[in-house]
Amino acid sequence: MKDISKSVRKVDSLIKMSGEAKYVSDIKIDGMLYAKTVRSSKSKAIIKKITLPVIPEGYHIIDHTDIPGKNFVKIIFEDMPVFAEKTVSYYGEPIMLVIGEDKNIITDIISNIEIEYEEVTPLFENTNSAINYHFTKGDSNKAFKNAKKIIKDDYDTGYQEQLYIEPQGMIGYIEGEKVTLIGSIQCPYYVKNAVISILEAEEDQVRVKQAVVGGAFGGKEEFPSLMACQLAVALRKIKKPIKLIYEREEDMEVTTKRHPAWIHMEAAINDKNEIDGLTAKVAIDGGAYIGLSGVVLSRALIASTGAYTIDNIEVGGDVFLTNTVPNGAFRGFGAPQMLFAVEMFIQHIALELELDPLELRLKYLAKQGDATSTRGKFRDPIIMNDMINKGMEMSDYKNKVKKYTEQGIYKGIGMSWFLHGCGFTGSGEANHIKALVKLQKDIDDKVTILIAAVDMGQGVQTTMKKIVAQILDIPLDQVIYNKPDTDLVPDSGPTVASRTIMVVGGLVARATKQLKEKWVDGEAIIVSERYKQPEYIKWDEDNFIGDAYPAYSWGVNIVEVEVSPITYQVSLVGIWSVYDVGKAIDERIIMGQADGGILQGVGYGYLEVMKNVNGKIQHKNVTDYIIPTTGDTAPMETFLMDNPYPLGPYGAKGAGELTLVGGAPAVALAIENAINKKVKSIPVTPEYIMELMKNG
């Protein structure tokens, strides 16, 4: 049998290259109306009065008074309203939709709406904690009490914008009482459940379909639920098809981003110059509403020792609410912030103790059988030693780091080690998601995969089909995988958290084996599989004790840079990566993830600046928000290890996020090596480098 990793042509590449693919914006329905959002122009205020102009016939205002259910977007907490009522909590918060046929008239209506506010002093500091988590492992108090030396450092990270090519968008129509929404989304069932809640509808009165998705990166995890709720409310009232597409600037100003974070680290060093204890205190800016911030914080905290094993730790952190745009899911989900801090800190500890950083890091590198940061266990083989050696060999790391350190020639090389927990944090899969997948074989022996996983460019349409075709030993085109439609597919969970191949793909593989056993030519057969957590996985959600993840993917990134002493600009010279994703279901698809992921991670580390000033995002278009172009990219070399995970399909583990999370520390360490100054903040901009070189 052929190796499943052997690449095939991505099943959606032709329709995307030819322009045939239909994105939400391409969908037109007869009699369709357009919607535009009226937003708060204040960061915090009481709405005193809204004066509407005369609304022409056929035009509509939809606001909180039209909501049949309770006014909140169902995510985790009942905190974020679908439409603001008496108060607004961030600049850009939605207040109402103006809907009608002619965009000119809608624009005209909006420009004549007067909203009187009574401004309240907005909060932009980290003082209002909405969530606080705390956990320990071992006895860090003792370690710090007995310490010969305590090393402390503070790190901070900025916003990051997903910058999917296709902005947020959704279109909806209504048939009788049934509302259908077609969207650029990652999680059809999140959308469905939020809409059921806002409409107080029955299960069968809401249908959610995925359009072709032009990139998401987490940005289309929870945010689309807000748009869907607004549209659903409008559909119920107006009863005509309505389209709501964000403009690029609107999207960048008001949709969720990666949380800015502030991380305080302390290490207790004993008299043998060992790291005896470690503490991390994390603050993330949740923005105006909690959304998924608590879950993001959990992943950050759990990553507090990175790829290392430290026996005594104490970790805590807060989600702070501020009067700024709510932050949310983004590839990596809290880990990129923490891994930056950890990787810099261990380097800084080595410098402080005058130890060889590589030796110090190797000493604490996690091994199979070690306890995780939450007192779980690394059960599966960890092959990081081989990976590190491979990476150092590919990049000539040892020679270069020595040469650059000694010579001070504004060249630098940095290496990050990291892991990424695959799937939902903690008991999410078992308690909340309970994924269900189905396969349906028709009398013509074609097999349809019925799952809610969305192909947003990451190739899941191709890889899922490969899994089924390979197990059944049938041609790829005998397997059908249409875009999810909640009327047709069961809830296999959201397309997030690097869970799709490992968890959903694992279930699909099991279902396929079931189908293979039951297979009778020419007969219709349906099989299904539901997620069962392995017995040995135990998780105490309240105390952060146990196995936070069923499996971990591992990685090594090495980045080489040059820094100009005249302009302080950074040029990427080379990028090398080694990954353990268990087993690649399609090598080229993983390589695509690898190239895109590292560039997004490196961009986060040195290029991508986004700030808010008094609650307003300053970098709200693609001119001002700088992501790397091909001109900024360096040659990349990626090596994939085989280290099959027993419960993943063909041994596959998570891959999508892993390729991003190590980019920032690798480039930051490279810059640090080039300028011989401690880097403590990302992005490492030329402005920051200048400051470090002059004062730092």
Place this chain on the structure above:
Amino acid sequence: MKNLIPKTYAEALEMLNNDNLRILAGGTDLMIQNRSWSNMLPDFKTGTILIFNLEELKYMVQEEHFLHIGSGMTLEDIKDNELTPKLLVDALKIMASPAIRNMATIGGNIGNASPAGDSLPVLYVLNALVVLESVEAMRDVPIHDFIIGPGKKTIKQNEIIKEIKIPTNNLTIVKFDKIGGRKADAISKISFAGAAHVKNNIIQDFRVAFGAVGPTVVRKYDLESHLVGLTLDDVSLNIKEILSEYGKYIRPIDDQRSNKEYRKEVALNLLESFILSL
């Protein structure tokens, strides 16, 4: 509101004489500045006249004293033309992206009068003249008199930028630096154009201009004249003083792209590096 497309240059001059029209060439600035909701027409406040297709404005000719560049020449075509001075080629090569360079015109880059327009420091250093024409007359205006502030220029309502005239020169050393947020497709945080002629170790001609560090491009003729006649050794010895003199006129601002400390420091670093490379 009139939106006109003339068939000939003469017709364009007539139209401009009759109505208050915004001149639109490649549209790479104006279409963005006047954008509106997707699938709607751009939101121009006045009528427009589209001159992008006027072949009569697409030419480059070298005459005895001047290189003439028609205002309708795209940046890409100028970049690839063998008559184009190296300094201008160096600037055009790293401007924007290929898609934009194929639409954007030199007349438009001047007319937009952005403090960060990348062709501008080069045109300042080359002593470029902007040739303005109306139905009534034609006149030459030095580029530093043409641009008087961000987006502001001394052009009359019925005038059009016909061409740019670059005087012949014997500049032997040229340098262009663009400091953007990334290596391509970026708006400058700082740009620098330097040109000089050195003979027998003595500076014969020295010109430098800075973009994006003030409301208009900064070029100081008096400071330049102080350096002419000095030996390279004199200049190297006095580099601190020269930088400090220039520092008085480099007064950048903070914005979303960078901050004033960085802009000033790097502008002077670029100047220093240029002088020391002579």
